[in-house]
Amino acid sequence: MNNQRLTKLRALMAEFNVEALLVTNPMNRKYISGFTGSSGILLITANKAVLYSDFRYRTQAPEQAPSFEFIEHQANVMETIWESAIALHISEITFEAHDMSFETYSSYLNKLKGIKLIPAQKWIEQLRMVKDDTELAIMREAALLADQTFNHITALLKPGMKERDIALEIEFYMRHHGATSSSFETIVASGERSALPHGVASDRILQYGEYVKLDFGAFYQGYCSDITRTVMLGKPTERHREIYQIVLEAQLTTLEQIRPGMSGREADAIARNIITKHGYGDLFGHGTGHGLGMEIHESPRLSLTGDTVLEPGMTVTVEPGIYIAGFGGVRIEDDVVITSTGVDILTHATKDFIVID
The missing domain is CATH 3.90.230.10 (Creatinase/methionine aminopeptidase superfamily)
Known part of the structure; x- marks a missing residue:
């Protein structure tokens, strides 16, 4: 189920030339990955899918989201995501701007230095319909x-x-x-x-x-x-x-x-x-x-x-x-x-x- 959803999402990403998509909306995260925990962020590229969460979900996350690599993040999750992005040579990250505060967006700008940030369309919501x-x-x-x-x-x-x-x-x-x-x-x-x-x-x-x-x-x-x-x-x-x-x-x-x-x-x-x-x-x-x-x-x-x-x-x-x-x-x-x-x-x-x- 989740693999099919991930495949459909990647097809939309390819259609819109999205290099990497950051999924922060909890319902969208659950829909694509299957992970039901209270904290988690997805980073998805054409050939990589990562779920970032904390120590509480060290066991649960890999069990619920087998299509995703689980990475236990540091105190600040954006720092861990930035490290992954640099290691994967990601130059642009498309993010879910539609339900985000200005404060959170500002933290993205501060933590994801050197990476271009692009607002996403509601692709996952489109799939969920x-x-x-x-x-x-x-x-x-x-x-x-x-x-x-x-x-x-x-x-x-x-x-x-x-x-x-x-x-x-x-x-x-x-x-x-x-x-x-x-x-x-x-x-x-x-x-x-x-x-x-x-x-x-x-x-x-x-x-x-x-x-x-x-x-x-x-x-x-x-x-x-x-x-x-x-x-x-x-x-x-x-x-x-x-x-x-x-x-x-x-x-x-x-x-x-x-x-x-x-x-x-x-x-x-x-x-x-x-x-x-x-x-x-x-x-x-x-x-x-x-x-x-x-x-x-x-x-x-x-x-x-x-x-x-x-x-x-x-x-x-x-x-x-x-x-x-x-x-x-x-x-x-x-x-x-x-x-x-x-x-x-x-x-x-x-x-x-x-x-x-």
Whole structure:
């Protein structure tokens, strides 16, 4: 697996005439090498691949990253990398500038003397967008766990419960059934708080006659799932039903119409046009979806600015919503993988309008 990824990365490096690539982003490092430790940097050339880490990973690093030579670095890792670069006659190093502070960049300039530094494009993130069969199998399991968690928690919901206690039960259930952790801070937003797109759980007490929005995911074997469902506690009004049906229409239509070859912007427009048609366009203030995988938010983006063309193997969320201050909000979200003809839906929890009496 990792050898194939390294081969693909080297092909991109050759295409862009990259002499040496320094990989510092932890997720990119893990993706290319397989190394899961908390500290490590990769130096990759056309015929050399080195993993630098410290004493703690003297055993773990070679076991997890057999395609890489392990070098235990000195107190300052950049000094060790500079020594390697000089020994390998490297004159230029391309580095991951997109998530780097100015302070770190300044330290590069200071430690890597005599070596030209060139900002990299997001080549590894580009590779990560398209999942292989092994990744997809794990993501299916993560999605299944999210489905099971939703079924578990809806059987427990009742007035008088605290949002925070619901979130704790969601997270406990996922971890008890194999998740390392939650994919992100669990969202439980009830009543007027359901109009908060990212309303993480609070001490608010659930009451009759209101929405309860649940947004959570399982971080399982290094990959994320992400699901949102909105349920009704007590008898819904006609407005409650109307808002739910509009969001459901937008979500289902998007799932039916997404195709490879579309841009993220075009996919976003499917849901956005439906919500706008019903008069709620100004209350749908976020993108229709985002990529996910090793991280909860990855490329591509299904949004007004999403330029990436969708390809088979990409995994994205589809999550339109309507948020009405003082009333409440609805979001419905599934994880999908782009196929040659459309999408394969990974999350399958019911999207019927659940009313809990």
